[in-house]
Amino acid sequence: MARVSLENVTKKTGALCPVFGFTLEVKDKEFTTLLGPSGSGKTTVLRLVAGLERLDSGHIYIDDSVADDLTPADRDVAMVFQTYALYPHLSVYRNLASPLEARKMPKTEIDRDVKEVADILRISHLLNKMPIHLSGGEMQRVAIGRAIIRRPKVFLFDEPLTNLDAKLRVHMRAELKRLQRDIGQTTLYATHDEVEAMTMSDRIAVMRRGKIEQYDSPSVIYNNPQNYFVASFIGTPPMNFIDCSYLERDGKAYLDAASFSIDVSDLSQTLKERGSDSEMILGIRPSDVSVNREPVTHSSIETEVYVLEPMGSMAILDLNVAGKIFKVRVPKHFKARTGERVWITFTRERMHVFDKKTGRTII
Amino acid sequence: MARVKIEDLTKKFGDTVAVNKLNLEVEDKSLVCLLGPSGCGKTTTLRMIAGLETPTNGGIYIGDELVNDLSPAERDIAMVFQFYALYPTMTVAENLAFPLKAQKLTKREINDRVREVADVLHIAKILSRKPSQLTAGEAQRVAIGRAIVRRPRVYLLDEPLTNLDAKLRAFMRAELKKLQKDLGQTTIYVTHDQLEAITMADKIAVMDRGVLQQYDVPENIYDRPKNLFVAGFIGSPPMNFIDCTMVESDGKFLADSGEFRLDLSEMSDVLKRQLSTNEVILGVRPEHIVAQTRRLGPDSIDAEVYVAEPMGDQSILSLKIGRHLIKTVVPISMEADVGSRVWIDFNRDKLHIIDSRTETTIV
């Protein structure tokens, strides 16, 4: 039970993925995800909190006390590595017992705790096996077991699901989320998979090149991304972006892209105020666009079909809009052939406009 | 022009049977996916088609010619490996040109071909770089380019997208599919990712432990899986399976799951004829279950929310019904916290009844 707070943390020296002026506050029992592409520094942050790396400047507080100079052993954190890092020469039982043995707990207590944790994670039948004989999912549960057995203040997860195959990953996502809720520990989770971040977190910190771009709940990040990067990173399939210019003509305002224009007269005030110049980017998610075989409103845009990607319960239609690929979600049985002409209509309330120069969201 | 035909193909490694009497016909110009979990024999099959493994039994025909005794070079095939296998000391252009050098084309012809392929794959700008300077996506395209440049009869791809991160994979899926359609070449693609298979393939061959389970177009594999394995493997989130016993009561034919009963009287003839036992598995996909916060009708079943995974505009709910755990997809707007009560109905047209003993789908 503990808050974790990073205050203006910088790590530059010797770090592959440096972190600059990083400030984050994770509330007690909260599940916060560090989300970002590889190289954004999320693993660095995790390792700094764990004590495996030293800060260049700034402070880290665990449970309101300064943790900067504490060794990993003294910080009372637990970490689940991407590669699980199970001791290959020890049985599952000994692996689980390791943190307790390090603290020199009596054998009977160790035995009791190991059996309890094995029960929770449903690995009791594996206690005598060696890591080399376990499947990916089993190894992962042992790694998690080794972390929770100590009841530390903070859990740190470094991309734990990345090495599992797709089916197991989907299953473990739900299990991990449920487990965290049941155990109620503060958790810091690093991943590059935004689906994981969206489904599991209380709050997400989207990171890029060592800095936080936005730190909010998943729904806010999804619906109100603060800038272009966050908008492009969250959402599968990703948001569609079209470069356009703001111009006024005949008393109306338009966002003009190469092959079409959209009337934005009702938004002109906001656009003029917040935009640094007239170069803007229009963003709209694939699920907020409708496709028809003829124009529906006067804002419908004509496009050409590039390819159809069936995805089981629905399909993605790739369209050619002014030379760029534009994705739209369509129902499962939608039929379309390459080269066909179709019309797309945007859901206006779900449109986003970004300032091209600064990347910040205007609408 | 190249059909690929596999007849009774068997491969044994010592006592283990990796591929068991496989029969498959790949039509000219089509993209066929060999899909299955690791160890199912799909890579072994691909390698046998390539000539990197010799079959224990059976025949492989490329373009109606028996190729069992031909070396890989003589079969006129090209293979893209999971790990790209680019020559690190050569530039991209030299890597692309390499396969052509063996074919004794003039320098001019080689250059033209390399240019052509580079344009198709959008890698013309990086022709003078070395593999160590490329991003994963670029390296992958160079690997594909090296396969295309020879214009072989058949392309073999071994999990080429597995090592790319999620976003790049999504991008490459569409690109590869378009590329295959443009080039019009027969392609055999191995993967364990069912989403890749569904998105890209003209036909999917699902394999498990060396045996072909079902060979059909993606829609049929998704809507009409032939057995338990196929039903559970395709679709994300995966199909829900509920163990039931068929009972007769009040003249009705019911599936009893222990928590609820489902009236299947209208299918009773088919079921009675084809079932070998009265233990069945009820299969229903998450998107075919409707969940509401209030009771919809007399047949609605009530359930408790175990975990909620928000995914942008939708949410995956894991629901607990007695000892069963079922997943369903609901719009994000639905109020569903952990522990709250919901009512669900199954879409009766989309139910699958699977015989427990034989594991084949009856309905």
Added chain:
Amino acid sequence: MRRSNKKTILRTIRFVMIALATIVFVFPIYWMFVTSFKTRVDMFAMPPKWVFTPTLENYMDVFLKVHYTIYGLTPTPTDFDRFLFNSVLISLSSVALSVGFGTLAAYSFSRFELKGKDTWLFFILSTRMLPPIAVLVPMFLMYRTLGLMNTHIGLILLYTMFNLSFAVWMMKGFIDEIPKELEEAAMIDGYSRIRAFIKATLPQALTGMAATAVFCLITSWNEFAFAYVTSGFESRTVPVSLARIRGESGINWGLITASEVIYLMPVIIFTFLMQRYLLRGVTFGTIKK
């Protein structure tokens, strides 16, 4: 059919070549082995006798000398057992020290950021570039001054010094291959770095240590020049004692070959025991992921 014919011819040629190479390499050892069981007469027979009645008299000569004493012909023990003991003691000690310190140093080089790390590593490697015999005279003078002549410790230190650079380089390769997450997990579990090293890294490094130990052992076991120059009677090793056999009544080849066979045994047995680890160990450190 073409393909399989060509294959068979190639295979036969390859087989013949390998057989020839094997014979060339193995023959001296075979000869030595066989000679040790021959009587003096058989040894010098021309043309060489392939079939003969074996005798163990040479082996007995290794351990017992037959003297004319006041009691008549009596056997007295030779000093071979002392020399054998010296060899074993000196070799095993130096191997233990070089592998032990080498592993620790390799761990530091692998895990820690040291100023001028590459320079240090190169420096360590450079000591192997020097043929040891080049420093024979200076070492001799140093040892004489320090009073290390004819001591066990003198040779142990010397061999350790020679093997240490090799051990550091070999072990660094192995330790680089051991994921550092293992000891990091141990540190997070609550172990200090040293305990984490012992608990998590060391068990994984054992195969590398076995391979390194075998190579160091072979070097120390067979070392001649320095042992010859620095040893008196007390610290003499077997290779030196063999060279001195010459001094007596002609060259007693039977005695020499029998001594050699006996001397060979421990190393062969040790390597055989380590065989499982050896092959894995030799290639393990070379493959970069």
